[in-house]
Amino acid sequence: METAVYCCPCGAQYRVVRQEAPPDQHKKIACLSCNDSLEGREGKFVLKYFRVKRPGEELPFKLTH
Ligand SMILES: [Zn+2]
Numbered sequence: 001m002e003t004a005v006y007c008c009p010c011g012a013q014y015r016v017v018r019q020e021a022p023p024d025q026h027k028k029i030a031c032l033s034c035n036d037s038l039e040g041r042e043g044k045f046v047l048k049y050f051r052v053k054r055p056g057e058e059l060p061f062k063l064t065h
Helices: none
Strands: 002-007 013-020 045-053
């Protein structure tokens, strides 16, 4: 299992986790912010996206008031 960060052109940021999966397992994934399609597979891996940042938003763990 590997993680990477994906930045959507709309400004949303995702943590991407790769998981090995059978080749028939394919899921359509869309950006939660702009609904743009995200890559669902990479070779023998399926990609899972966890949004860490919305467009124009600071990282959640960095508290600003
Ligand atoms: Zn987006």
